[in-house]
Amino acid sequence: MSGGSRVIVVVVCLAVVAAAAARPAPIAGGTSSSRAAAAAANGTCQSRAAPFGYACEEHTVTTEDGYILSLQRIPSGRGETTATAAGGKVPVLLQHGLMMDGVTWLMNSPDESLGYILADNGYDVWIANTRGTVYSRRHISLASTDSAYWNWSWDELASNDLPAGGKDGYSQAGQQKMHYVGHSLGTLIALAALSEQQQEVVGMLRSAGLLSPIAFLGNLSSPLARAAADVFLAEALYWLGLSEFDPTEESVHSLVTDICKQPGIDCYNLMSAFTGDNCCLDNSSVQVFLAHEPQATATKNMIHLAQMIRGGRLAKYDYGDTGGNMAHYGQATPPAYDVAAIPSGFPLFLSSGGRDSLSDAQDVRRLLRALAQSPRDGDELTAQFVADYAHADFVMARDAGERVYAPLMAFFKLHEK
């Protein structure tokens, strides 16, 4: 295999398996844009909440930089009358990870998935959908086919998407502070926003649950992700030439199909090689995953993550040269996010897995040490370790309810007084 095609193979593997679930080739479901059309008719409320008897509202918010995002609200549990719904309840904002969307929280049965479990436990549930995903592809002036639409990384998800979604839930829930739950990239978004001490974010959140935390990536053990990172920046512009990184796009799709057909290549194992060996994926959640994911993201976002893997720093997007960084940040290197600056009274619950090769145990310990640099009371920083969980288990395992979500809700209760 030539160097060039090996680069493509590696990056394509990253694109597909980054979606963090067992996806055999070929990819079903059409491109992101064709699914966007279908989604306009059938939103997440209709496909994942209504069939199980949950009330559900579709909302939209516009970010400061013009992205029109969808949010779903599940204001009540199964069988609850609307009279008791929402009013006075504590809201929770759920933020999915990379190449996923809000369906992340509703992939298993109502007894297994966090979105339903929170609603059935008396929470007012708000589900965010990042810009560029199937329900959040509109903008006040740009089309998603414009390359300018994709000119962002997770810096903007922290500075724009999180405040926009949070503000909507916060105000509609009667200015009740929200708990936050992030998975994977959704944890990084919150850590970044809280580190910057964005008042609007700190002021509307009560606590944050961080599942499969991502902050430092220097010890990331996934061989595929590391290989992709090692070649990504140098090669991305060369071969991608694409500002939208769509794992379902036709040329990517057919490459993957070919790779997966090669003797000795098992795409289930590729997934394990990327996310770690998930112990407890529920079969039905894999089917739901196949119907809804993976989602597109910005190539710039992928480059930013690759920078973190290579450099081990938790910092803003690196424009690659002194001039670019001077122009954007007024300094030669991108400014670091300092998690120790997260206000010391802000409660954090971290849950990480022993087999997670994206959220590596050493990197999580580094995050915990950094957080502990500012004084925090014992119950304000809680770290849970689930030895046999890998990256996707935190949202797709059949037993996540008892092993992760129950302790998480106990933590929430503690911080509602």
Ligand SMILES: *[C@@H]1O[C@H](CO)[C@@H](O)[C@H](O)[C@H]1NC(C)=O
């Ligand atoms: C929309 O949902 C209905 C039932 O909820 C289903 O029959 C139909 O196939 C869905 N359409 C699309 C385009 O997904």
Ligand SMILES: *[C@@H]1O[C@H](CO)[C@@H](O)[C@H](O)[C@H]1NC(C)=O
């Ligand atoms: C992308 O956004 C940055 C600012 O965040 C800006 O400096 C740059 O010119 C933009 N690039 C394109 C191609 O729009």
Ligand SMILES: *[C@@H]1O[C@H](CO)[C@@H](O)[C@H](O)[C@H]1NC(C)=O
């Ligand atoms: C990996 O983890 C070890 C132990 O925490 C640390 O000393 C080292 O700096 C880390 N490497 C990177 C590249 O982050």
Ligand SMILES: *[C@@H]1O[C@H](CO)[C@@H](O)[C@H](O)[C@H]1NC(C)=O
């Ligand atoms: C999952 O579903 C597949 C196909 O329906 C089946 O062969 C397999 O046994 C199922 N696995 C489990 C653990 O239920």
